[in-house]
Amino acid sequence: MGFTITEEKFKELTPSSRLILLTLKSIKIADVKTLMKETGLSKRALMGSLKHLREESLISVKTCLTDTRRRFYCFVQEREEE
Numbered sequence: 318m319g320f321t322i323t324e325e326k327f328k329e330l331t332p333s334s335r336l337i338l339l340t341l342k343s344i345k346i347a348d349v350k351t352l353m354k355e356t357g358l359s360k361r362a363l364m365g366s367l368k369h370l371r372e373e374s375l376i377s378v379k380t381c382l383t384d385t386r387r388r389f390y391c392f393v394q395e396r397e398e399e
Contacts, residue, residue, distance in 0.1 A: 341392040
């Protein structure tokens, strides 16, 4: 799949969480408005899935420096251990 997470862990995610993760993997960084447009999910479903993905450490949250009310979400790429 190209993800650094295991396929088993990916399959355990909800369909909306999987969709968000795949979207973030392709567009790299996005705010809530962009994710709503790209995925077609409601704000409530989106926020619940983002919370779950943050708790699982699969995405990171960045604060906009010019407007601290805005948040940007990024796919976390783990480095392989050698």
